[in-house]
Amino acid sequence: MDAITQRILRSLDRATGDLRRGQGLFLYESDGRVESLDFSQSLESSTSGLLVFSVDHADSRVLEMIQQPGGSPGQLLVTAMRAHRLGLAEDTLGPDISISLPPSASLDWARFVALANWDDRTPPSAAHRNASASGTAALKLAKTAPCLPALLARSMTFEEADMLVPGILPVRASDAGLLRHLQAVSLKRLGTTPVPLEDIGTAQFHMFRSGDGHDDHIAVEVGERPSAVAMPLSEDNAPLVRIHSACLTGDIFHSKKCDCGPQLNAALEVMAHNGHGVLLYMAQEGRNIGLTNKLRAYMLQDAGLDTVDANRALGYGDDEREYEIAASMLRALGFERVRLMTNNPEKIRALSSAGIEVVEQVPLIVGLSQENIRYLKTKAARSGHILPDTALAALDDTLRKK
Numbered sequence: 231m232d233a234i235t236q237r238i239l240r241s242l243d244r245a246t247g248d249l250r251r252g253q254g255l256f257l258y259e260s261d262g263r264v265e266s267l268d269f270s271q272s273l274e275s276s277t278s279g280l281l282v283f284s285v286d287h288a289d290s291r292v293l294e295m296i297q298q299p300g301g302s303p304g305q306l307l308v309t310a311m312r313a314h315r316l317g318l319a320e321d322t323l324g325p326d327i328s329i330s331l332p333p334s335a336s337l338d339w340a341r342f343v344a345l346a347n348w349d350d351r352t353p354p355s356a357a358h359r360n361a362s363a364s365g366t367a368a369l370k371l372a373k374t375a376p377c378l379p380a381l382l383a384r385s386m387t388f389e390e391a392d393m394l395v396p397g398i399l400p401v402r403a404s405d406a407g408l409l410r411h412l413q414a415v416s417l418k419r420l421g422t423t424p425v426p427l428e429d430i431g432t433a434q435f436h437m438f439r440s441g442d443g444h445d446d447h448i449a450v451e452v453g454e455r456p457s458a459v460a461m462p463l464s465e466d467n468a469p470l471v472r473i474h475s476a477c478l479t480g481d482i483f484h485s486k487k488c489d490c491g492p493q494l495n496a497a498l499e500v501m502a503h504n505g506h507g508v509l510l511y512m513a514q515e516g517r518n519i520g521l522t523n524k525l526r527a528y529m530l531q532d533a534g535l536d537t538v539d540a541n542r543a544l545g546y547g548d549d550e551r552e553y554e555i556a557a558s559m560l561r562a563l564g565f566e567r568v569r570l571m572t573n574n575p576e577k578i579r580a581l582s583s584a585g586i587e588v589v590e591q592v593p594l595i596v597g598l599s600q601e602n603i604r605y606l607k608t609k610a611a612r613s614g615h616i617l618p619d620t621a622l623a624a625l626d627d628t629l630r631k632k
């Protein structure tokens with residue numbers, strides 16, 4: 231990456247960190263490429279944009295800045311997914327929404343609108359409009375943080391924002407969606423260490439980290455890599471690969487709400503039995519909405535929503551995961567073609583789009599229980615996961631493979 235791109239990566243990483251720390255950001259629209267390595271010096275003080283704060287971490291001081299007299303009114307930014315749940319949008323694919331904050335709005339009011347299991351037949355009595363490009367960009371950063379994608383915001387100039395929050399970071403709206411791509415292209419392999427695993431044998435743990443220094447991703451290579459000389463080019467010498475998103479509740483605490491823990495263990499066992507395989511353990515908790523928001527989604531599921539609708543009610547898409555980093559990890563390990571252990575066609579499509587050939591889809595049907603029947607039904611019916619007839623029969627014989 232060139233110096234400007236590296237600066238953008240560091241800026242975006244700081245931006246997501248600032249949101250998680252409860253600090254403000256200044257989002258602005260700009261055409262063309264920023265040529266200065268110091269964005270705050272290159273940005274004119276009269277540049278108009280949005281001062282934004284995460285609803286998750288806002289306090290009374292933040293609300294006072296957003297609601298101060300004079301100028302433009304304060305806003306609550308929510309995604310199209312959340313707006314649909316609130317009854318403010320006809321569908322989930324429309325624009326994000328800016329809700330005007332009533333003068334009497336409290337932090338509790340904002341959090342209730344942003345988070346509560348709202349009856350979508352009773353929309354909040356507040357004026358709203360489509361969010362600006364800066365507002366939509368800010369919500370993308372909130373998702374990547376990951377914070378709840380709900381932001382307190384106010385239109386102002388960069389000079390005004392810097393007076394309220396000295397040293398505030400300005401972020402171009404057009405850069406906000408680049409972070410995950412830049413993480414993938416800046417990915418570095420940090421090293422490899424052998425780790426003995428119970429019932430599996432010694433596996434090689436390959437460590438990866440992006441240029442922003444944020445998340446670590448691990449490739450767990452089980453068994454001995456076959457020699458290309460001993461085994462001619464064919465489907466047989468494409469490694470068995472599983473892309474597994476981290477799941478603290480399932481992998482560590484053996485939660486029965488999902489099938490993640492059994493899938494992790496079964497994948498490693500199959501790889502050991504076959505003599506070789508690679509499990510990519512990705513820092514993408516809760517379909518990449520983060521642990522806190524996954525637990526919030528659990529609360530909404532307990533209130534009657536399924537997995538998809540719970541994520542949407544929080545303002546997220548059905549699945550926020552991306553697989554460009556996974557493809558970069560495979561290439562770094564020398565693999566361009568794989569046999570992918572998955573029930574999820576989206577993983578196949580995403581890897582293929584990222585340049586990794588998937589020569590075979592290998593099903594992984596384990597972990598079915600009375601507690602996760604609804605979760606697995608939702609995977610099949612609404613997320614397109616491939617479940618064979620035997621698995622569907624175990625799910626009360628209510629689904630059929632299409």
